[in-house]
Amino acid sequence: MKKIIPLVLIIIILSGCAAVSGTYSDSFFAMDTYMTVTVNGKNAEKAVKDAEAEIKKLDKKLSAHSGSSEIYRLNKNGSAKLSRESSELIKQALKFNRLTDGAFNPAMLGVSELWGFSDKKYKVPSDKELAEALKKVKPEIITVKNNTVNLNVKGMKIDLGGIAKGYTSEKIVKLLKKQGIDSALLNLGGNVQALGSKPDGSGWNIAIENPNKKSYLGQLAVKDKAVVTSGGYERYFKKNGKIYYHILNSKTGKPAESGLKSVTVISGSGTLADALSTSLFVMGEDKAVKFWAKSDMNFDIILYTTDGDLKISEGLADKFKSDINYSVIKRPDYE
Amino acid sequence: MAKRISKIAVFTALALILSYIEAVLPFSIGIPGVKLGLSNIVTVTALYCFGVKEAVGITLIRVVIIGILFGNIPSLIYSLSGAFLSLITMIICKKLKLSVIGVSAIGGVFHNIGQLIAAAFMLYSEALIYYYPVLFISGLVTGFLIGLASTPVIKNLHKIKSGS
Amino acid sequence: MNKRDFVAIGAVILLSVIGFLTFTLNQKGGDFVKITVDKKTYGTYPLSKNDEINIKNDSGFNTVVIENGEVYIKDADCRDKYCVNQGKIKSGSIVCLPHKLVVEVVSDNDSIDAVVK
Numbered sequence: 001m002k003k004i005i006p007l008v009l010i011i012i013i014l015s016g017c018a019a020v021s022g023t024y025s026d027s028f029f030a031m032d033t034y035m036t037v038t039v040n041g042k043n044a045e046k047a048v049k050d051a052e053a054e055i056k057k058l059d060k061k062l063s064a065h066s067g068s069s070e071i072y073r074l075n076k077n078g079s080a081k082l083s084r085e086s087s088e089l090i091k092q093a094l095k096f097n098r099l100t101d102g103a104f105n106p107a108m109l110g111v112s113e114l115w116g117f118s119d120k121k122y123k124v125p126s127d128k129e130l131a132e133a134l135k136k137v138k139p140e141i142i143t144v145k146n147n148t149v150n151l152n153v154k155g156m157k158i159d160l161g162g163i164a165k166g167y168t169s170e171k172i173v174k175l176l177k178k179q180g181i182d183s184a185l186l187n188l189g190g191n192v193q194a195l196g197s198k199p200d201g202s203g204w205n206i207a208i209e210n211p212n213k214k215s216y217l218g219q220l221a222v223k224d225k226a227v228v229t230s231g232g233y234e235r236y237f238k239k240n241g242k243i244y245y246h247i248l249n250s251k252t253g254k255p256a257e258s259g260l261k262s263v264t265v266i267s268g269s270g271t272l273a274d275a276l277s278t279s280l281f282v283m284g285e286d287k288a289v290k291f292w293a294k295s296d297m298n299f300d301i302i303l304y305t306t307d308g309d310l311k312i313s314e315g316l317a318d319k320f321k322s323d324i325n326y327s328v329i330k331r332p333d334y335e
Numbered sequence: 336m337a338k339r340i341s342k343i344a345v346f347t348a349l350a351l352i353l354s355y356i357e358a359v360l361p362f363s364i365g366i367p368g369v370k371l372g373l374s375n376i377v378t379v380t381a382l383y384c385f386g387v388k389e390a391v392g393i394t395l396i397r398v399v400i401i402g403i404l405f406g407n408i409p410s411l412i413y414s415l416s417g418a419f420l421s422l423i424t425m426i427i428c429k430k431l432k433l434s435v436i437g438v439s440a441i442g443g444v445f446h447n448i449g450q451l452i453a454a455a456f457m458l459y460s461e462a463l464i465y466y467y468p469v470l471f472i473s474g475l476v477t478g479f480l481i482g483l484a485s486t487p488v489i490k491n492l493h494k495i496k497s498g499s
Numbered sequence: 500m501n502k503r504d505f506v507a508i509g510a511v512i513l514l515s516v517i518g519f520l521t522f523t524l525n526q527k528g529g530d531f532v533k534i535t536v537d538k539k540t541y542g543t544y545p546l547s548k549n550d551e552i553n554i555k556n557d558s559g560f561n562t563v564v565i566e567n568g569e570v571y572i573k574d575a576d577c578r579d580k581y582c583v584n585q586g587k588i589k590s591g592s593i594v595c596l597p598h599k600l601v602v603e604v605v606s607d608n609d610s611i612d613a614v615v616k
Contacts, residue, residue, distance in 0.1 A: 027601075028538065029596060029599060032596065033594070033596070034594045036613070120578070187614075189594075190616035192613045204613065205611050205612045205613075206611070207613070207615070208614070209614050209615065209616035216590055228615060234616060264615060428507060433501070433503050433504050434503075436504065440504075440508060441507060441508060441511055475512075
């Protein structure tokens with residue numbers, strides 16, 4: 001009997017060692033938000049640590065607010081030679097600016113600063129101030145050559161905040177794939193990107209926050225997709241009884257009041273989902289639906305209007321669950 | 336003494352084989368967590384033919400070995416709490432002079448209750464309680480079947496005992 | 500099987516039904532509030548029970564209040580008071596970046612892996 005005990009112990013210890021494969025999850029603060037990275041598979045812990053390091057590295061390069069970032073340097077000097085990642089992302093941002101006819105605008109930092117959205121000292125600027133600031137918003141004339149970016153307008157300032165998290169999640173997914181990981185979930189402060197499916201083969205369940213924060217708009221199971229929501233409700237201030245949301249319309253320089261409360265974009269590309277969610281929010285329902293219907297890019301949308309209507313695009317019809325009544329937008333209706 | 340140990344060993348081996356059979360050929364009816372628990376035949380039989388100590392020993396060895404071979408630490412904890420709550424209630428029921436089938440049926444129910452309690456503690460989840468009716472009925476039915484199967488075994492073993 | 504068996508099994512069934520009903524009828528939502536400070540879990544509190552939790556760390560303080568099934572940050576000494584302005588929530592999370600504090604509503608009767616916002 002006494003001989004059995006060490007044997008049993010050895011078996012227990014050995015079986016413990018065999019279990020290197022598993023789930024590892026870690027949360028940390030980066031890009032002004034709270035992030036959680038979950039990885040399933042072999043060497044999950046190392047993969048999560050690598051992802052965290054990469055995110056923090058990108059944060060240092062891409063933040064418009066940190067004095068040591070490349071973007072800060074570019075904004076200060078008007079032109080700069082940047083790393084491959086930064087110039088690549090600027091190119092992408094300018095592409096979405098063109099595609100969305102200006103609804104996505106990475107050159108609005110100067111205007112946003114007038115409202116105090118950068119330093120959180122909120123104020124309502126005068127129309128004259130806004131008009132002055134808008135004169136310097138000309139993303140179409142920014143040039144990018146061999147990683148050298150030239151803003152070409154004195155005082156124009158770019159902010160990649162509307163696309164950086166999506167770009168980062170897309171980049172991390174590529175990094176994880178390279179390490180042989182086929183199941184992971186990145187939650188970069190509410191920008192979510194899934195790699196593969198859960199270990200049991202089912203999709204990742206992603207809930208979409210209701211702007212009233214009392215429930216969810218609904219949930220959907222996704223595999224290999226990024227899900228990004230834009231809505232003013234995440235950052236705003238009140239002055240004299242009026243609420244000012246942080247997503248600005250680049251035509252007026254004022255908070256976009258387009259009749260939408262939130263827009264969610266689901267796509268294989270995190271960059272696309274991030275950029276388009278902001279763009280469609282600025283466009284408003286009609287333009288957003290037309291943009292979706294006519295686009296040859298592969299993505300789906302969920303729109304929630306200020307009137308409380310919930311609409312999803314047809315590609316989500318069999319994946320979306322909600323307690324709220326919703327309607328399905330079909331592409332042929334808009335062709 | 337040696338005879339007792341060899342009896343326990345044979346019974347443990349039998350229990351392991353039955354657990355193994357069940358692990359390889361699960362009698363699944365599509366509800367997770369519901370299984371026949373064939374090795375309980377051995378536990379019930381040991382309780383009647385040997386006694387409490389032997390039944391406890393056989394169960395402990397069986398659960399730990401099966402846990403190591405086929406499961407992980409959580410599944411070992413589930414099995415341990417299920418097996419022992421079931422065993423304790425069976426000992427009480429036997430003292431109350433219930434039949435083998437009655438003892439086994441109630442043992443089956445408490446086996447599942449024990450597992451549920453362990454799961455609730457480990458997952459901090461009260462929602463598991465909604466699973467209770469399914470586990471209760473399945474425990475009763477499988478316990479009944481195990482009792483049915485154990486009755487002739489116990490009778491014949493007693494015959495052998497008195498015969499030898 | 501004898502009479503004792505039926506009595507015993509009947510008693511077990513009866514007790515089970517009573518126990519199950521009392522438990523499920525008294526159950527008020529399985530939601531919890533999980534508070535994390537600098538990646539470490541500070542505590543978990545039922546959303547159904549009113550409570551006030553004062554959290555102090557090196558960077559400052561936050562007062563988390565659970566009230567009528569909702570949770571909010573009543574007061575904090577951070578610069579932007581962004582956490583206080585996020586208001587009352589029943590789902591999702593409130594984050595106070597300067598204090599590395601996360602207040603999360605964790606629901607155990609669904610299986611949501613992430614919330615987009």
